[in-house]
Amino acid sequence: MGHVLDRIMQHADEIRTEGVEGDKLMRLTDTTAKHLRESGIIRTFQPKEYGGFEGHPREAAETVMALGALDGATGWVAGIVGVHPWELAFFDPKAQEEIWGADNDMWMASPYAPMGVAVPVEGGYILNGRWAFSSGTDHCGWIMIGAAVGDKDGNRTDKVLHVVLPRSDYEIDQDSWNVIGLRGTGSKDLIIKDAFIPEHRTLDAEIVLSGNGWRHAGRDETLYKFPFSYIFPLGITSALIGMTEGALACYIAAQKERVQVTGVPIKEDPYILFAISEAASEISASRLALLETVDRFWDKTDRGEEISFEERAIGRRTQISAAWRAVRAMDEVFARAGGAAVHLKTPMQRFWRDAHVGLTHAIHVPGMIYHSAALTQLGGEPQGAYRAMI
Structure with a gap:
């Protein structure tokens, strides 16, 4: 999987530049899509018999984060389109052959x-x-x-x-x-x-949502036993955290030589320095919380143990809180970025816009998930919609 990220980073500058054009076109540019296709990132969760890597979800998340930090939309598309091969592995082999038989890079x-x-x-x-x-x-x-x-x-x-x-x-x-x-x-x-x-x-759909896709398809690889309720949101939240990392990087690059209207350089403003460290720590904590859950779920699945409803609910709570924490931290530095940050010619405003829109996705809505996680820990039994996407 490391070679996928290497291939992407070879085109990092171009992906950043193409992101500006994609924002105007309201779709990924053909050049960016070509780089993604050639990197193989969409084949991360694809079965090996169709040229896939059957990769570790942590590596997939880290790769999507890196993409999101280059261009939010590119990371988002990679994270979402990249999970579909995982589910197609549960479909009738005839459907898999129709889609991948002639082109294993079909999206x-x-x-x-x-x-x-x-x-x-x-x-x-x-x-x-x-x-x-x-x-x-x-x-x-x-x-x-x-x-x-x-x-x-x-x-x-x-x-x-x-x-x-x-x-x-x-x-x-x-x-x-x-x-x-x-x-x-x-x-x-x-x-x-x-x-x-x-x-x-x-x-x-219930076969997949219940975690029985691998049984239905007769697969025994650890990847396909991984909970749908965590692998599906993973790419989306990873892209979002990548966007906040990209925004933070833009902010730091722009502040190094900046002098405020008060005449005080940013480097000499203790309040700004505190805000930078706090925001960077929060974004880092969000990243690590997401990846820790992936590793723990993977290791348990690999041992042949089932991940309980309570564990899945807490995992989803962790994933959602990571997204909100990272965006709040990004807001703290954006508000201190000065007037230059609002110009459309700067990349920071696009990360800021992209991350806020990403937070509106249904998998980032905390209400019912937080309710279910807490209720389950207190010995209750969430019912109906309160069990959805867990």
Whole structure:
């Protein structure tokens, strides 16, 4: 896996520069996508039989953090698109062959939210709907999305599928992404009209969410036994922490020779020096907390032990708090960066915008997760929505 990061860092300056253009285009540039593809980062969690690395989630997280510190949108797309090969490993082998057989660098976009309805027909389903927030979708040849199963009248039922479709079966609404941050992710809407999905391109979402994907697929590698509820948010939060590291690096570089309007150099202002150290410590703590949980979950999974609901809930709490802590720390230095930081020509403002938008993702909402983690530790049993994504 180390060679993936090495390949990325060979193009670090170009990825930074392309990030400015991606922010204008509202998608990753073709050059950045090419560098990501050639680095192999999207094959991190891909099965070895299709050219994947079956890599350690810690290494994946560290690589996405490094990318996020170069350009937030690039890190975000790598983190999200990079988790889809992990789930495709649980699909029918026929679906895996359709997607990876001719090109093991084929990318898949999402989202998993069941925004459309799949009505059963002979041999599969007919799918209709509109899905928002399909990050990196312009550079993907397939999608892996959530769909509610419909009854014969097309009304939603409680059953949810994850399904894969080729680019010919859906439309990307190119005008649907015009936002203040993470613009370069190109997280556009997908429109699907009467697409037929054969049975082998579907997977019961509960199989994956319950942690039984590896049993369903007959896999015994540690990677595929890893909890979905931690591996799915990992890339997103890693990218976010990378953005705050990128913002901090920009801030420090800009402050080295800065003299304030009071005439006091930053290097001689004890209050600023304190704020820098505190922010840097908080961002570092966020990084380490996220990675410590990954290592502990991996080691336990590798020993063949199951990670309990309580451990998963605390792990999610740790992941969410890491994201919020890092962004709050970034805000402390941004507020002390001076007027120059607000100019669009400086990279710091883009990290700041990207990180704040990244914090709005559903996996960073603390309410129910914090509730469930605390309740479980107190001997309670969270129910219904309070068990979701844990």
